[in-house]
Amino acid sequence: MCRNIRQLHNFAPxxxxxxxxxxxxxxxxKVSGSTAPSQRxxxxxxxxxxxVxxxxxxxxxxxxxxxxPRDREVEAARARERSARRFA
Known part of the structure; x- marks a missing residue:
């Protein structure tokens, strides 16, 4: 749905x-369609x-x-590697 939402389950810590x-x-x-709602x-x-x-x-x-549990640093490195391959 939204690329900015990251998986949060099964990480240490x-x-x-x-x-x-x-x-x-x-x-x-994403659901509301606005990044900053009106005052109302x-x-x-x-x-x-x-x-939520x-x-x-x-x-x-x-x-x-x-x-x-997965390691955040290892997962971040994998994500950077995928990104480098995708946008190289």
Missing amino acids: PASGEEVHAAALQYVR NAEAFDRAVAA ALATEELLASLVTTAA
Whole structure:
């Protein structure tokens, strides 16, 4: 859906509250079609971000996996490598 939303599950250390909030913000921006809501819609926008963040945190806490946690640095290096191949 949105390239800026990153996978948050099964990382060591677990996703921070900031990462969850950033993903929620990107999701609400994408769905609403605006990066900055008008003053009239700001409250609804902020409520939606908070609700999506809460649902995301609950989801991440509920997921179970037998796979070993991934390393953020290794995944970032792989992403840079893919990007270099794609845009070379």
